[in-house]
Each structure stands twice: as structure tokens, then as C-alpha cells.
Amino acid sequence: MxxxxxxxxxxxxxxxxxxxxxxxxxxxxxxxxxxxxxCVLSDCVPSKTLIATSVRKQALLDAASLGVRFSGGPDGDAxxxxxxxxxxxxxxxxxxxxxxEDIAKRLAAEGVDVIEGRGRLVDPQRIRxxxxxxxxxxxxxxxxxxxxxxxxxxxxxERILTWRQLYDLDELPEHLIVxxxxxxxxxxxxxxxxxxxxxxxxxxxxxxxxxxxxxxxxVLEAVYRRRGMxxxxxxxxxxxRRTADGVVVTLEDGRVAEGTHCLMxxxxxxxxxxxxxEDNGIRLDRNGFIEVDKVSRTSAPGVYAAGDCTGVMMLASxxxxxxxxxxxxxxxxxxxxxxxxxxxxNIFTDPEIASVGVTQRQVDSGQVDAKVVKLPLATNARAKxxxxxxxxxxxxxxxxTGIVLGGVVVAPRASELILxxxxxxxxxxxxxxxxxxxxxxPSLSGSITEAARRLxxxxxxxx
Numbered sequence: 001m002x003x004x005x006x007x008x009x010x011x012x013x014x015x016x017x018x019x020x021x022x023x024x025x026x027x028x029x030x031x032x033x034x035x036x037x038x039c040v041l042s043d044c045v046p047s048k049t050l051i052a053t054s055v056r057k058q059a060l061l062d063a064a065s066l067g068v069r070f071s072g073g074p075d076g077d078a079x080x081x082x083x084x085x086x087x088x089x090x091x092x093x094x095x096x097x098x099x100x101e102d103i104a105k106r107l108a109a110e111g112v113d114v115i116e117g118r119g120r121l122v123d124p125q126r127i128r129x130x131x132x133x134x135x136x137x138x139x140x141x142x143x144x145x146x147x148x149x150x151x152x153x154x155x156x157x158e159r160i161l162t163w164r165q166l167y168d169l170d171e172l173p174e175h176l177i178v179x180x181x182x183x184x185x186x187x188x189x190x191x192x193x194x195x196x197x198x199x200x201x202x203x204x205x206x207x208x209x210x211x212x213x214x215x216x217x218x219v220l221e222a223v224y225r226r227r228g229m230x231x232x233x234x235x236x237x238x239x240x241r242r243t244a245d246g247v248v249v250t251l252e253d254g255r256v257a258e259g260t261h262c263l264m265x266x267x268x269x270x271x272x273x274x275x276x277x278e279d280n281g282i283r284l285d286r287n288g289f290i291e292v293d294k295v296s297r298t299s300a301p302g303v304y305a306a307g308d309c310t311g312v313m314m315l316a317s318x319x320x321x322x323x324x325x326x327x328x329x330x331x332x333x334x335x336x337x338x339x340x341x342x343x344x345x346n347i348f349t350d351p352e353i354a355s356v357g358v359t360q361r362q363v364d365s366g367q368v369d370a371k372v373v374k375l376p377l378a379t380n381a382r383a384k385x386x387x388x389x390x391x392x393x394x395x396x397x398x399x400x401t402g403i404v405l406g407g408v409v410v411a412p413r414a415s416e417l418i419l420x421x422x423x424x425x426x427x428x429x430x431x432x433x434x435x436x437x438x439x440x441x442p443s444l445s446g447s448i449t450e451a452a453r454r455l456x457x458x459x460x461x462x463x
Contacts, residue, residue: 001026002331005127005136006323007119007275010037011316012142012307014103016323021110023331028136029112030119030129035104038144039316041096042164047187049092050167051348054191055412057083058227058350061194065387083195089167121276124302138302138330141282141290142323143275145268145308153179153240153264159247160240160262163188173197173261177249179237180265181208183347188263190224190349199229200257202249204236209347213360213408215374215392216353220410223351223390232257240264270309287311294337296326304330312338315345341406344422346415351391354418357406357425358396370396370405373454375447377411382442388412393447395421395431397455402430404452411444420448431455 002025006013009031020027033041060081063070070080107114117129127134147162149155157165163184174197178189181203193199201208201224208224208231209217221231238252240262247262270288278284283291283299289311296304304326307319321338328335344356362368377383377391391410397403407421424434434452439445 002138003136004028004138004140004327004330005119005134006030006140006142007121007127008037008140008142008144008271008307008309009033009035009103009114010039010142010144010307010319012144012319012323013037013140014107014323015320016140016142016306016327017107017112018110019324019327020331021107021112023327023333025138025327025331027110027112028134029107029114030117030127030134031114032116032118034100034116035107035114036096036100037142038146038164039319040099040103044316045096045099046092046167047163047184047191048348049095050088051187051191051350053083053088053091054194055350057081057196058194062387083172085172085195086170088195089169092167120274121280121282121303124280124300138304140296140323140326141272141275141277141298141303141305141309142307142319143271143309145270145314147264148267148269150237150264150266153237153262155264156242159242159260160264162264166263169261173259175200175246175259175261177202177247177257177259177262178265179240179249179262180267181205181231182211182265182267183209185263185265186220187348188265189229190220193224193227193229194350198259200259201229201231202235202237202251202257203231203233206233208233209353212347212353213355213394215360215394216355216408216410219390219392220349220351220353268308268314270311272309285311292322295329295335296322296338297329302330313340313343313345315343318343339426342422342426344418346418348415351388351411352414353408353410354414355406355408356418356422357404359406360394360408363396368396368405369399371399371455372396373451375451375454377444377447380442380444380447382444382446383411385442386412388444393417393451395448395451395455397431402432402455403428404431404434407448407451409448413444417445417448420445 004020004025006029119127176197177200189201236252241248246260249257281300290305306322308314347353374394378389394408396405404424431452439449
């Protein structure tokens, strides 16, 4: 029986464990936080739970445009709808614990041993956990990453915070300053604005989310500004200082922003220090991420790695697939290397932004030759009915064959809508095939088939 030891119980670790157990291996998972790891207990699951509450509250605030009136609010609007933050945060943490418990039960049912603690490689076949040594034929490192801390802006857990510390606040921040306008910053800034906080978002670049689709970022920034958020572009934070009753963020150009709380969202650092990796021939890049090939192998024989500690598209879905691929390869199963061009991602803002495949930047730079169609959500009948007017569906295809290369969806529940585009990209479907697929009428997904129909036309523009 093959012995597999996994350091880290997040998506990369527990999904690898489940596959390995089902294939008959003896599996041990070493995790210091709990089954599901930081992803489930303090990152992805809690943040998306909080965001779900904020989206519901925003829907109430926007309900007047659909003819809904509230007897207690001024002019019949929802002005007195408040977020009960102790209750919200309690639900966030309870749901995270429940998800962790579900994972623990599943691992136990499959016969996986879970050891609480921090593992360190003694050699490629031995892991030290406290005073215990685990021997394994195959080792998978899936230790994740943690929030980056900037000198001069060290979190204190009360006024200066990382996103892992938000759920311990006793009340809604009166004025939250968010430093960093990437995906995490954009998600939390939008959520807290909808929950009722004044929000200032500090972006060091010209626009929010500089690495995402520019059209999508423009839509989201317009929505945020309309909701009253203060977005400061080309503004890099130099320091964050706590005051008697708040914080002062000093920008590099000398300007200051004052608020009651500051949330730092300035990237992630891999959890690779102190694990004995380099001592055992495992190469790390200059930022500390573990170097892996397309089947998750590291530079040390018999040692694989998966998830955020590898820096490969830091998404839970990618971590899980890396872990599965590592097990399949290690146990001699048929395996297809991970294809990053088919990975769908989603930004859980309101509206959401989902994408897969080719990007607008690749098309604009000439790197990829593609036809592009973008349909505004405002023309979709279902969107009109529900009052969803911000967003669009964008599709890319090859000019001659019509093979779908990618797409972007900006809409409520874009994370669900992108599946159709992901399926097309993964299976090399053409716009003709997508266009001839029935969509419910009226539905938001109808915009995807409509975009495909427009791309079928020989006269479709190269946008």
C-alpha cells in the first residue's frame, strides 16, 4: 500500500487526500488550523459568506426601483435596513466551522488520518510533527499562503486589520479604508460599503483591479462610486498609523486619509518558510513559492506541491485540481496536465466578474487573433426585469474556425453563468455550437447564446 503524507489540509490537501484514499493509498494529512485549512476557516468561505449578506442588503437598498416600498423608511425606501454585525460575524464563523466539520467527516469516512500540528520535512520520505515522525512514499506540500504585511502598516487586530481579523470586530466600521484594490480589496470594499460603512479604497494604479478585464473593472468602479465609495487612484500608501479613535493612512505623495479602521489587502506570502524544503532539494522562486511542473512535481523526487504555496493561479479550484493531479501522477493513474487556459475565475463583488480563457489584453496586444463581441446586460430582458443594468457578456473566438477562446461575464451570479463559456473553452466548441444551444427565455444566460450568434456573422467586428 502506498503511503501518502500531505502537509496542509486546505483544498489542495484534502482533495488530494480524498482521491488518494479512494485509490487505495494510506493517507495522512497534517494540518495546524483544522480540516479545510485557512481557505475554509479564515479566507474564502468566511469572506464569501460575508459578501452574501452584503449582496442581500444591497438588494433591499435597490428594491425601490422595482416598486418595493418600505413603511419605515424615508420616502418608502430601505434607509433603515441595518446590518447586525455581531450576528453577521457569528454566522460567518459558524458556517466556516460547519464546513470544516463536514470536511473532517468526509476524510474520516474515507479512512484518512488527520494529525493536528505543523509538519516539517526531515527528508523526502519523512515528516516531523512535534515528537512524531511520519514516513511516506509520496509527500504533497499544500501549506497555502498568508496575508502580506507592509512595514509601517503592521496589523493590530483592532484598527489595522488583515481580512482574517475582520470577523472579530464587535461593530460595523464607521469608515473603512481599504489599502489595495486587487481582487481581495475590491471584494471587501464593496461588501462593507453595502453593509453600511463609509469606504475609501486606495489604489496604487490608474484603476481598480489592474490585472483584470479593463471593461469589467470600469463597470465595477462606476457602480462603487455611484454607491458612495471614495476610490483614490494612483495613490500608494506609505504608512498606517493608529490614533486614539481611528487610523491615519499617509500616502506617498503626502496626502492623508482618515478613518476608523484600515484593511490591508496587499497580496499573499507563501507558507514555505521553516518547512525544510530547500534543505531537501525543493526549489523555491525568488518570492518563496514552490516551483512545480504541470503535474505538480517539485524538484525533489517523490515530493509534490499544490495550492497557493506554488503561486499557480491562487484559486481554491486550482489548488484542488493540483492536488488531485499530484495523486493521480504519483499512483500511476492516467493524468492530464493542468491547463490554465481553461480555468474559470470569479471575483465576488456586486456585480460579480467571471472570466475564462483568452483576455482582452492578449487580443489588444496582438498576442491572440480573435473576434470579440460584448453585449451590455441592459439589453437582456431578464436583467431588466430584475433591475440588473450594470454589466455585460463578452465572448472571444477564432476568426476562421469560430472556436470559443474565452469570455468575461459581469453580472449577478456571474460565477454560475461562466460555466457555459468554460465548457465551450474546455471542449473547443464553436460559436455555432454555442449559439444553437437552447437557453431559457428570459434568462441572463441568454446573453451568452446571443453573443455567440453575433459572432457567427462574418461581418462581426474585431473589437
